[in-house]
Amino acid sequence: MNLIQQLEQEEIARLNKEIPEFAPGDTVVVSVRVVEGNRSRLQAYEG
Template structure:
């Protein structure tokens, strides 16, 4: 590990940000601190992650959403102080690292399947069901 990557790792730990694990295809809500004049507010930006760039402190991700019929993409620096929080709304099931093909699609073709939670491997019993003996007249009389 060279000196620069060591300094970046120290800086990331010093920032102490809670960044959830997400991947392209996931629908996320990014809460961004916005300063307008002397006012400061938090703006929620919800969309699908179409790209993720892992470069230590310079990591970034791109979120795409459809706003009033027009596609809008915004790139966020992962460790930026402007990001208040990142919340995962839905996991997407995709087989690509970059989802740039969504730019050419609209409507139902731009939808992404939801990733289902991992199935728990249950032990399947192969034994036959146990039959109960019919009760005799003496046992029912008691």
């Protein structure tokens, strides 16, 4: 197992969530928590 696969497996185990399969051409939305000072918000990226 290479390093990237090992890190992916560790991250999946840490999140305790099933990551859905996706393929080229699919549209996905990724939400990122942005912290600005003492405030935080979710920023969604789609592509």
